[in-house]
Amino acid sequence: MMVSSSAAVAVQERRxxxxxxxxxxxxxxxxxxxxxxxxxxxxxxxxxxCAGQLARIVALDQDPASIxxxxxxxxxxxxLFPVVASIGRIIVKPLVHGRFDLVYAAGLFDYLDDTTAxxxxxxxxxxxxxxxxxxxANFCHxxxxxxxxxxxxxxxxLARDEPEMRTLLDVLPPAEIAxxxxxxxxxRAVVYAVVEKx
Ligand SMILES: C[S@@+](CC[C@H](N)C(=O)[O-])C[C@H]1O[C@@H](n2cnc3c(N)ncnc32)[C@H](O)[C@@H]1O
Numbered sequence: 001m002m003v004s005s006s007a008a009v010a011v012q013e014r015r016x017x018x019x020x021x022x023x024x025x026x027x028x029x030x031x032x033x034x035x036x037x038x039x040x041x042x043x044x045x046x047x048x049x050c051a052g053q054l055a056r057i058v059a060l061d062q063d064p065a066s067i068x069x070x071x072x073x074x075x076x077x078x079x080l081f082p083v084v085a086s087i088g089r090i091i092v093k094p095l096v097h098g099r100f101d102l103v104y105a106a107g108l109f110d111y112l113d114d115t116t117a118x119x120x121x122x123x124x125x126x127x128x129x130x131x132x133x134x135x136x137a138n139f140c141h142x143x144x145x146x147x148x149x150x151x152x153x154x155x156x157x158l159a160r161d162e163p164e165m166r167t168l169l170d171v172l173p174p175a176e177i178a179x180x181x182x183x184x185x186x187x188r189a190v191v192y193a194v195v196e197k198x
Contacts, residue, residue: 019166
């Protein structure tokens with residue numbers, strides 16, 4: 001069953017982890033602003049405890065249906081600003097929505113080649129406030145059902161491991177980085193990279 005596969009378990013864990021990052025952003029700043037790229041339905045927001053305390057959540061996805069579902073689920077949350085747009089917008093004009101305390105993308109970098117990934121990371125980093133944090137996730141090479149996903153669901157994922165994540169981070173200006181942290185989720189199917197800006 002796909003639902004109990006390592007990828008599905010990892011995506012559920014990823015949702016919980018993103019909810020914790022949203023809560024952490026709210027705890028770090030009373031006026032925290034968050035930019036979510038390729039947000040999908042933004043399901044992690046339903047698990048976040050402090051979502052209502054965030055000053056602004058800009059959630060960007062190219063799929064109008066996902067944006068509509070997000071609006072339906074979170075109607076009444078007037079700090080949520082859903083945007084139908086490609087991530088190309090953040091590559092070309094990183095500050096188009098202002099600066100943020102937290103910028104993240106999950107379920108996106110798996111589709112981006114290294115060149116595009118590095119351009120997007122540069123845009124995400126530019127959009128961070130001083131002291132802000134960014135996070136991105138990627139499926140790993142050794143996901144058990146990777147072949148199944150590619151053969152039967154047409155998900156052609158670009159898997160990465162820790163060194164490959166660190167190579168992507170090389171594009172960022174070292175002098176402006178306070179910390180980087182690369183780690184795997186519990187079942188080791190997804191790798192995460194976190195960068196904190198000085
Ligand atoms: C696998 S879903 C991930 C959704 C959510 N972030 C999560 O963690 O569950 C991938 C999402 O990326 C969006 N997406 C893919 N390519 C995109 C692009 N170039 N610009 C904006 N959104 C994109 C899709 O529309 C889809 O909603």
